[in-house]
Amino acid sequence: MQDRHTARVAIVTGGAQGIGRAIAARLIEDDFEVVIVDLKGSADAAQDLGEHALGHDADVSDAEQVQAMTEAVLARYGRIDVLINNAGIYTSLAKRPFDQIPPNEWRRVFEVNVEGVWHCCRMVAPTMREAKAGVIVNIASAAVAKGNPMLLQYVASKGAVLAMTRVLARELGESGVRVNTVSPGFTLSDGVMATAGQRESQLAGSRDARAMHEDLQPGDIAGAVAYLVRPEARMMTGQNLTVDGGMTMN
Numbered sequence: 001m002q003d004r005h006t007a008r009v010a011i012v013t014g015g016a017q018g019i020g021r022a023i024a025a026r027l028i029e030d031d032f033e034v035v036i037v038d039l040k041g042s043a044d045a046a047q048d049l050g051e052h053a054l055g056h057d058a059d060v061s062d063a064e065q066v067q068a069m070t071e072a073v074l075a076r077y078g079r080i081d082v083l084i085n086n087a088g089i090y091t092s093l094a095k096r097p098f099d100q101i102p103p104n105e106w107r108r109v110f111e112v113n114v115e116g117v118w119h120c121c122r123m124v125a126p127t128m129r130e131a132k133a134g135v136i137v138n139i140a141s142a143a144v145a146k147g148n149p150m151l152l153q154y155v156a157s158k159g160a161v162l163a164m165t166r167v168l169a170r171e172l173g174e175s176g177v178r179v180n181t182v183s184p185g186f187t188l189s190d191g192v193m194a195t196a197g198q199r200e201s202q203l204a205g206s207r208d209a210r211a212m213h214e215d216l217q218p219g220d221i222a223g224a225v226a227y228l229v230r231p232e233a234r235m236m237t238g239q240n241l242t243v244d245g246g247m248t249m250n
């Protein structure tokens with residue numbers, strides 16, 4: 001492990017639990033200092049992860065809170081090398097036909113899943129541009145490729161994330177900043193497990209439909225993120241890495 005004045009610094013949004021927490025743990029293993037950003041519980045999660053994690057409560061859909069978080073990270077570490085845009089509304093959503101989605105729910109999903117990514121990217125971009133280096137990984141979903149029914153607001157929001165990655169990669173490429181997407185399939189995160197009782201048929205259906213007839217774990221997603229932030233991925237940008245056990249194939 002390096003000391004915190006020389007180690008690379010990664011921000012992981014939605015890192016208090018689930019896939020984000022697995023990403024945070026993996027990046028710490030890979031010698032990053034990690035800042036966990038979540039609505040609540042980020043300090044506790046950071047404490048569990050040890051001395052190389054710091055928690056900062058913030059709502060990614062609130063530009064002022066994201067700006068304050070970015071300033072706090074820079075004040076402490078003086079650098080931001082990696083941003084993982086993982087925070088998202090998914091596991092709390094009820095499945096509904098597209099014409100029965102409450103407009104407030106649609107707006108909130110877009111505020112968090114789409115605007116939240118935009119706020120985080122625009123707040124860290126000046127630091128990455130100045131450093132002429134940086135890596136952003138946006139967590140989308142394999143549901144975009146599959147077109148999962150009954151979740152139009154969610155699938156549309158993740159489609160936007162996939163598209164944003166491509167534009168951001170082109171706008172930031174000349175500054176040496178890479179931007180990629182990781183698209184998980186149905187993954188046994190904390191949020192999913194909290195409703196596992198209602199999801200057994202979904203879990204079994206997902207296993208059957210995969211080339212690999214197994215459940216996806218948060219660590220499987222973290223492995224793909226860990227690759228994308230490494231220097232050996234230096235020519236990977238604007239790409240989408242799908243981790244779904246071979247349910248969809250491109």
Ligand SMILES: NC(=O)c1ccc[n+]([C@@H]2O[C@H](COP(=O)([O-])OP(=O)(O)OC[C@H]3O[C@@H](n4cnc5c(N)ncnc54)[C@H](O)[C@@H]3O)[C@@H](O)[C@H]2O)c1
Nearest residue numbers: 014018019038039059060086087088090141186187189191
């Ligand atoms: N689990 C899956 O099957 C699956 C599949 C594809 C994509 N994803 C995506 O992966 C990401 C993580 O999902 P998960 O399954 O680990 O979910 P989860 O519900 O277990 O965790 C999500 C975390 O994001 C945080 N969060 C939500 N809104 C936030 C906000 N406005 N500001 C800051 N933090 C916020 C939550 O508090 C929570 O800690 C999400 O973007 C989700 O859409 C999940």
